[in-house]
Amino acid sequence: MSALLEARGLSYSYPGGVSALAALDISVGRGRKLAILGPNGAGKTTLLLHLNGTLRPSSGDIRLDGAAVGYERDALIGWRRRVGLVLQDADDQLFAASVAEDVSFGPLNLGLSDEETRRRVAEALAALKIADLAERPTHMLSFGQKKRAAIAGALAMRPEILLLDEPTAGLDRAGAALLLDALKRLSEAGTTLVFTTHDVDLAWAFADEAALFCDGRVVAQGDVAEVLVDGAVLARAQLQPPLLARLGLALRDKGLLDRDAGLPRQEDALLALINRG
Ligand SMILES: Nc1ncnc2c1ncn2[C@@H]1O[C@H](COP(=O)(O)OP(=O)(O)O)[C@@H](O)[C@H]1O
Ligand SMILES: [Mg+2]
Structure with missing residues (x-):
């Protein structure tokens, strides 16, 4: 059976020549919770930007349900509908005046009716337990509330796969627990989750699978119980069990x-x- 989403031989250099991904392979199985682990600068964010078509690889390809994705406008719209991305910095994601307006942007953009949009917004805010913040201006949210509003925006598109860049970075313990609880419920409802982190303890407690990054490559991918106890392979990604x-x-x-x-x-x-x- 082919993976839901996979990248084969993915290479990418930023303008100016910084090589960020170097013939990287990764595979995301349906319904899995995959943690992408590695040190700063390893290429984790760059990979996520490729997995929803924001960046286009210099070489290699990305497959959804086994078929290579296209980069024409319609293909990108369909792709991003299935694969949502939550950026590390919520301020890069939120732009509308209020939380409800922000979260409704995606569904309205899909051409959904006002009624369906309202339903999706209510569902997404409830999933993140921020229904009470619907009318709040986005610049009057705490860091953790902003994060949850940004995730609600991605959820309102009802993606099959949700990509999250460092979802718990900067959150306090209670904020991280709230967020992880919401992600767990999403996963139980069938959403495939891919998230980056440099926190092995988080990956151990939460993920099914881990991919270890080093210098723009995946040096190991497999079940958390196997990959995260292999001291030698972890050391290559500058991590400890x-x-x-x-x-x-x-x-x-x-x-x-x-x-x-x-x-x-x-x-x-x-x-x-x-x-x-
Ligand atoms: N916008 C950019 N322009 C040029 N180089 C970049 C840019 N973003 C990231 N890089 C470089 O690409 C490499 C991978 O970065 P990144 O994907 O952000 O890693 P990570 O998310 O694992 O910390 C690093 O060497 C970084 O300096
Ligand atoms: Mg990053």
């Missing part, structure tokens, strides 16, 4: 966790193991 994985391995060494049992992915699972021991 997640704390819960390291503690889980220590519990295995002490005989408190069976050899074939999975490592704890959440704090309460780890505490349960310790309390049992």
